[in-house]
Amino acid sequence: MTSEGAIFDLDYRRYEGKRTSRTAIRWSIVRDGVRRILGLRRKARRKILPWGLILIAILPAIVNVGFQVLAEGLFGADEVLDELLISHSDYFGITFGVTLLFVALAAPELMIPDRVHNVLTVYGSRPLTVADYLVARVGALFILVMAYSLLPQLILYVGGAILSGDAVGHITGNLDLLWQVPVGAVAIFASQTSIALIISAFVKRVGFAAGIYIALSLITFPIAEALADASSRWFALLSLQDHAQLLISRIFDDPEISADGPLAMNHISPWASVVFIAALAVAAGAFLIRRYRKLM
Amino acid sequence: MTTSPAFVSNPTVEVTELSKWFGQKVAVSNLSCSFGPGITGLLGPNGAGKTTLLRMLAGLTQPSRGQLTVLDTDPRRDVMVFQKVGLVPEDDAVYEFLTGRQYVEYGAQLAGVRNPAQAATHAIGAVGMDDAAGRRIEGYSKGMRQRIKVAGALVNDPEILYLDEPLNGADPLQRVRLIELFHSLANEGRTLIVSSHVLAEVEKMATRIIAMVDGRLAAAGDPSAIRAAFTDIPYRVRIDADTPRKLGSALLNHSVIRSVEVLDDILHVQTRDLGDLGRLLPTLARDLDVRLTMVQPEDLSLESVFRYLVHGK
Numbered sequence: 103m104t105s106e107g108a109i110f111d112l113d114y115r116r117y118e119g120k121r122t123s124r125t126a127i128r129w130s131i132v133r134d135g136v137r138r139i140l141g142l143r144r145k146a147r148r149k150i151l152p153w154g155l156i157l158i159a160i161l162p163a164i165v166n167v168g169f170q171v172l173a174e175g176l177f178g179a180d181e182v183l184d185e186l187l188i189s190h191s192d193y194f195g196i197t198f199g200v201t202l203l204f205v206a207l208a209a210p211e212l213m214i215p216d217r218v219h220n221v222l223t224v225y226g227s228r229p230l231t232v233a234d235y236l237v238a239r240v241g242a243l244f245i246l247v248m249a250y251s252l253l254p255q256l257i258l259y260v261g262g263a264i265l266s267g268d269a270v271g272h273i274t275g276n277l278d279l280l281w282q283v284p285v286g287a288v289a290i291f292a293s294q295t296s297i298a299l300i301i302s303a304f305v306k307r308v309g310f311a312a313g314i315y316i317a318l319s320l321i322t323f324p325i326a327e328a329l330a331d332a333s334s335r336w337f338a339l340l341s342l343q344d345h346a347q348l349l350i351s352r353i354f355d356d357p358e359i360s361a362d363g364p365l366a367m368n369h370i371s372p373w374a375s376v377v378f379i380a381a382l383a384v385a386a387g388a389f390l391i392r393r394y395r396k397l398m
Numbered sequence: 399m400t401t402s403p404a405f406v407s408n409p410t411v412e413v414t415e416l417s418k419w420f421g422q423k424v425a426v427s428n429l430s431c432s433f434g435p436g437i438t439g440l441l442g443p444n445g446a447g448k449t450t451l452l453r454m455l456a457g458l459t460q461p462s463r464g465q466l467t468v469l470d471t472d473p474r475r476d477v478m479v480f481q482k483v484g485l486v487p488e489d490d491a492v493y494e495f496l497t498g499r500q501y502v503e504y505g506a507q508l509a510g511v512r513n514p515a516q517a518a519t520h521a522i523g524a525v526g527m528d529d530a531a532g533r534r535i536e537g538y539s540k541g542m543r544q545r546i547k548v549a550g551a552l553v554n555d556p557e558i559l560y561l562d563e564p565l566n567g568a569d570p571l572q573r574v575r576l577i578e579l580f581h582s583l584a585n586e587g588r589t590l591i592v593s594s595h596v597l598a599e600v601e602k603m604a605t606r607i608i609a610m611v612d613g614r615l616a617a618a619g620d621p622s623a624i625r626a627a628f629t630d631i632p633y634r635v636r637i638d639a640d641t642p643r644k645l646g647s648a649l650l651n652h653s654v655i656r657s658v659e660v661l662d663d664i665l666h667v668q669t670r671d672l673g674d675l676g677r678l679l680p681t682l683a684r685d686l687d688v689r690l691t692m693v694q695p696e697d698l699s700l701e702s703v704f705r706y707l708v709h710g711k
Contacts, residue, residue, distance in 0.1 A: 121481055122510040130507035144495050220489040226458040227485040228508040229478045
């Protein structure tokens with residue numbers, strides 16, 4: 103027997119509870135976005151990619167800390183370095199590629215289903231503006247990209263404190279990390295998500311959008327390099343994946359991180375990079391509002 | 399105070415000189431009317447502007463010109479008024495990967511309901527989906543999807559409910575139950591605006607009609623009053639009698655009758671005045687010794703009214 107012939111409860115009971123604020127409504131969209139990207143409430147196969155990428159991001163940190171803790175146990179503290187093999191700035195460099203993949207997956211997964219399932223009408227008919235919806239969606243992306251960048255850094259930080267044998271001394275001795283790491287994560291978010299969101303506002307398939315974004319990120323590197331060589335050095339700004347590396351190299355004062363990129367090669371100031379990223383973010387925001395005003 | 403049937407005395411939704419155009423195409427043109435508690439049927443052929451009007455009322459499309467107020471509030475200035483509004487869109491508009499309960503609960507959160515689980519339980523119960531609420535929507539039939547959409551629209555206890563083709567895909571039993579549900583909601587004093595192509599169902603639901611043709615208000619009021627307003631189109635009446643030809647010949651001698659036709663021993667007459675015909679028939683039948691078994695107007699139905707509105711015949 104199916105439920106098709108069920109008896110309806112015609113005594114509809116009115117909801118007499120309290121109503122929440124618009125801020126709470128926005129947060130419910132943020133929570134939905136976080137769940138969506140992580141594949142929560144979805145079938146197991148939808149969890150493989152996001153959680154696999156998270157595992158890949160944190161694995162080197164776990165191995166690094168674990169290896170040194172293990173070595174200290176085996177050979178004694180005097181025989182092992184009391185600092186980590188991978189520095190915080192190096193770790194950003196190691197995870198650039200995998201963070202790119204995470205953004206390539208997360209932004210389309212966040213934006214595309216609402217369009218293709220026609221669910222934007224549900225948002226549009228609720229006490230929300232287009233800006234509310236977009237801010238909440240981008241907020242979910244911000245939370246996850248920040249967490250994705252910060253989680254392995256946190257593992258390194260805690261591991262470093264354990265290895266040093268003096269947690270307080272480790273913290274006081276590395277106070278700069280408390281601003282460098284979060285600002286580095288913000289630089290990654292700001293430089294990588296604008297284009298991903300624009301693509302996700304058009305393309306109908308998540309995989310296709312992710313592919314376009316990855317291809318665009320990769321192809322702009324040689325194109326920017328060639329244009330900068332042939333014409334103005336400012337064309338180096340077009341190298342999308344290079345901005346985060348340049349900014350992190352300056353934040354950590356470690357030129358090696360971005361030494362091979364078109365931005366560093368063409369002596370582009372990090373402030374020019376910041377202005378470029380900000381302009382791209384403003385343009386993406388304006389574009390998304392215009393696009394979603396038509397859709398919602 | 400206006401007495402036009404396009405307006406109600408206690409409006410919850412009002413539109414004034416409302417227009418919407420997309421490029422060169424005018425979807426809604428200078429529409430002025432109001433809606434109040436009870437069920438109002440929104441009728442019109444494809445492209446009449448019904449869905450555009452509903453989308454404007456639901457905040458999904460901005461008007462090009464004119465004013466609209468929902469519960470005395472301009473929704474463009476205060477979107478919080480949508481806490482008291484529900485929409486069942488014509489499109490599927492569901493996340494297929496969520497369960498029915500998750501979808502309805504999320505709708506409650508989006509509407510600012512503080513206890514979404516409790517509200518979802520009530521709304522799911524109201525549409526008889528308790529048993530299937532734990533299953534993913536991707537496994538639902540079209541009728542079940544329709545009901546979960548109705549639950550999603552009811553979950554915030556709306557004072558105003560917009561229903562765009564709400565019975566699509568529902569089986570006959572579900573249709574009856576949903577219509578009963580809509581009646582019970584209307585009896586509680588809520589405003590329901592129902593757009594549907596299935597005129598027989600609108601007839602069962604709505605006590606008032608707003609008809610649109612080419613984006614304009616074509617008619618408003620109850621169907622029989624709208625029909626009566628077509629003074630240039632005669633009423634068609636079916637008369638079952640034992641000797642239809644004899645009665646038909648006699649009727650032709652009276653000015654109240656415009657034409658007479660006998661098809662399969664059934665007499666069909668056209669008259670300008672149903673009242674005059676009603677007074678004439680018993681007398682004539684008695685004088686001619688004709689036995690009448692049934693007299694029934696054939697074009698008082700909503701379908702006939704709609705046909706006259708759209709095609710003028």
